[in-house]
Amino acid sequence: MKLLVNENIPKASVHDLRRRGHDVVSVxxxxxxxxxxxxxxxxxxxxxxxxxxxxxxxxxxxxxxVPCPTGIIYLRFVPSNPLEPAEQVDQxxxxxxxxxxxxFFVLDRSVIRRRKLPEREG
Numbered sequence: 001m002k003l004l005v006n007e008n009i010p011k012a013s014v015h016d017l018r019r020r021g022h023d024v025v026s027v028x029x030x031x032x033x034x035x036x037x038x039x040x041x042x043x044x045x046x047x048x049x050x051x052x053x054x055x056x057x058x059x060x061x062x063x064x065x066v067p068c069p070t071g072i073i074y075l076r077f078v079p080s081n082p083l084e085p086a087e088q089v090d091q092x093x094x095x096x097x098x099x100x101x102x103x104f105f106v107l108d109r110s111v112i113r114r115r116k117l118p119e120r121e122g
Contacts, residue, residue, distance in 0.1 A: 001100070002022075003017060003048055004048035005017070009075075010082035016086035016090075025046065039052075040057065040068060040069060044067050048070060049069065050073070052075065053075050057104075058074065061117060065118070068117045071100050074106050075107050076107060088109070089107070092112065104117050
């Protein structure tokens with residue numbers, strides 16, 4: 001799976017997602033300090049699912065109409081360790097029958113919510 005991880009994802013989780021076979025680009029490694037809009041544009045342009053702890057992305061894609069990427073996974077928990085985000089994301093991505101593409105996921109430890117992303121132009 002092609003992922004773009006936001007700067008707020010621990011480096012250990014970035015490495016663990018790569019070890020698990022995901023194609024991961026880290027904002028912290030390639031473009032630190034870019035704006036949320038630029039992060040969304042990067043994910044959209046590269047066809048990547050955005051992984052983040054930042055709740056602002058929902059506001060941007062649903063209410064401000066900023067073009068959205070293939071998918072967004074918003075992690076809504078405080079990690080118990082630096083690897084937990086990778087474990088939770090990998091568990092979501094490998095879940096049988098779950099359509100990740102086109103979804104905005106809110107991922108808690110005990111609940112997964114999916115909302116359809118706005119239609120992409122083009």
